[in-house]
Amino acid sequence: MIEISNLSAEKPYKYFDRFYKAAIDSKQEFIEAISIASFNEDSNEVESRYVNLKYIKKDEWIFFTNYNSPKARQFKKHDQISILFYWDKTNVQIRMKARISKSPASFSDKHFEKRSIEKNALAISSMQSQEIESHQKVEDNYKKVLNSTDKRLHRPKSWGGFSFTPYYFEFWEGRENRLNRRYIFLQRDGEWHEKYLQP
Amino acid sequence: MIEISNLSAEKPYKYFDRFYKAAIDSKQEFIEAISIASFNEDSNEVESRYVNLKYIKKDEWIFFTNYNSPKARQFKKHDQISILFYWDKTNVQIRMKARISKSPASFSDKHFEKRSIEKNALAISSMQSQEIESHQKVEDNYKKVLNSTDKRLHRPKSWGGFSFTPYYFEFWEGRENRLNRRYIFLQRDGEWHEKYLQP
Numbered sequence: 001m002i003e004i005s006n007l008s009a010e011k012p013y014k015y016f017d018r019f020y021k022a023a024i025d026s027k028q029e030f031i032e033a034i035s036i037a038s039f040n041e042d043s044n045e046v047e048s049r050y051v052n053l054k055y056i057k058k059d060e061w062i063f064f065t066n067y068n069s070p071k072a073r074q075f076k077k078h079d080q081i082s083i084l085f086y087w088d089k090t091n092v093q094i095r096m097k098a099r100i101s102k103s104p105a106s107f108s109d110k111h112f113e114k115r116s117i118e119k120n121a122l123a124i125s126s127m128q129s130q131e132i133e134s135h136q137k138v139e140d141n142y143k144k145v146l147n148s149t150d151k152r153l154h155r156p157k158s159w160g161g162f163s164f165t166p167y168y169f170e171f172w173e174g175r176e177n178r179l180n181r182r183y184i185f186l187q188r189d190g191e192w193h194e195k196y197l198q199p
Numbered sequence: 200m201i202e203i204s205n206l207s208a209e210k211p212y213k214y215f216d217r218f219y220k221a222a223i224d225s226k227q228e229f230i231e232a233i234s235i236a237s238f239n240e241d242s243n244e245v246e247s248r249y250v251n252l253k254y255i256k257k258d259e260w261i262f263f264t265n266y267n268s269p270k271a272r273q274f275k276k277h278d279q280i281s282i283l284f285y286w287d288k289t290n291v292q293i294r295m296k297a298r299i300s301k302s303p304a305s306f307s308d309k310h311f312e313k314r315s316i317e318k319n320a321l322a323i324s325s326m327q328s329q330e331i332e333s334h335q336k337v338e339d340n341y342k343k344v345l346n347s348t349d350k351r352l353h354r355p356k357s358w359g360g361f362s363f364t365p366y367y368f369e370f371w372e373g374r375e376n377r378l379n380r381r382y383i384f385l386q387r388d389g390e391w392h393e394k395y396l397q398p
Contacts, residue, residue, distance in 0.1 A: 029287055030287050033285065033287075035234050035236075035247065035283050035285075037234075037236030037245045037246075037247040037281060038245060039238060039245050044279070045279050045281070045296060046236045046237060046238050046245055046277075046279060046280060046281045046296075047236075047281050047294075047296065048234065048236040048247060048281040048282075048283050048294065049283070049292070049294060050283065050285055050292055078243075078245075080243070080244050080245060081245060082236060082244070082245045082246050082247040083247075084234050084247050084248070084249065086232065086234075086249055088228055088229050088232075093248070093249055095246075095247065095248060097244060097245075097246070116376075118375075118376040119376055119377055121376075122376055122377045122378060122398065123377075126377075126397045126398050127397050128397055128398065129381075129396050129397065130396065130397050131394050131395065131396060131397075132395050132396065132397050133395070134395060135380055135395060138378065138395075138397055138398060139378060142376075142378060177315075177317040177318055177320075177321055177341075178318055178321045178322075178325075179321060179337065179338060179341060181334055182328075195330050196330065196331050196332070196333060196334060196337075197328050197329065197330060197331065198325045198326050198327055198328065198329050198330075198331050198337055199321065199325050199327070199337060
């Protein structure tokens with residue numbers, strides 16, 4: 001589930017809210033899973049991966065990760081990303097494009113405090129996406145942090161939130177024989193422009 | 200389902216085959232859904248969307264689309280893409296990077312002939328991703344083609360396959376407390392190099 005507060009009243013957010021509620025009603029699993037595609041300026045490569053979206057605050061969408069991870073380094077040089085939801089229970093795809101930046105440290109602290117000690121021990125012990133000799137070593141590092149004397153773990157500076165604000169939405173509804181419905185919202189000069197696309 | 204033939208015997212393909220069979224055994228729905236992220240050189244934007252993977256022939260992965268669509272135009276200028284599978288029944292993510300190019304016309308013809316007349320009528324009638332005044336107009340165009348006198352529809356030149364060959368694989372297995380397992384295969388000088396990554 002995504003923690004949604006003070007959702008924007010703009011039209012694409014009304015669409016989002018409607019599709020999101022329909023997915024909940026259809027008992028969609030992993031409703032918070034999004035794929036994030038980013039651009040690696042150094043290697044000239046597109047890269048993508050799944051993350052869990054945790055919050056939508058008004059028009060700001062937030063997930064958490066390691067700030068030294070490859071994706072974090074990519075966001076720093078190329079702050080434009082593409083985001084996808086797919087909810088199979090309702091056959092709805094949501095495509096977004098956005099600019100991304102680090103969330104305020106105070107917000108990351110607050111979220112870190114709410115998480116289980118097990119997840120936090122992993123956030124501290126893992127150098128995300130760095131090579132390691134074995135999975136056993138991952139578990140050893142994790143247990144060392146988990147069993148450390150300091151039971152109130154503190155958020156490491158290397159872990160925190162990323163916030164993105166979409167400037168483009170496509171709501172895609174799958175229909176029989178590929179007669180899919182596609183609604184586009186594009187922000188230009190602070191206004192949302194709407195159109196239909198052919199399937 | 201993906202039609203797989205003569206699958207490569209290289210190690211990442213053995214991993215793929217094992218995870219794919221486990222997903223089938225777990226009754227994974229939409230097992231053939233992949234997200235494709237591409238780079239739009241003109242606007243300097245990453246874009247992504249879902250497609251259905253239809254074939255794997257040895258080390259060549261094939262899906263079909265409109266050759267005038269935005270993604271097709273993006274592949275032409277920037278032929279590197281990122282691909283994601285996520286199978287929720289087994290909690291497995293597969294990340295790939297690849298080079299992409301058009302499939303041979305004869306292969307696209309063969310696949311087009313196997314499809315239903317309804318799907319083909321849509322492929323002919325729709326200018327994919329072009330703006331249209333209403334969904335009613337989409338349906339009108341579709342019915343016009345479907346009810347045309349020529350019942351054996353011919354593949355339009357604007358529709359066909361894209362083939363990609365991955366040079367990078369990551370197999371990601373989700374585990375409790377984020378102690379996920381990540382296996383990487385990277386092709387360099389024709390050899391596959393293997394490593395483990397931290398979660």
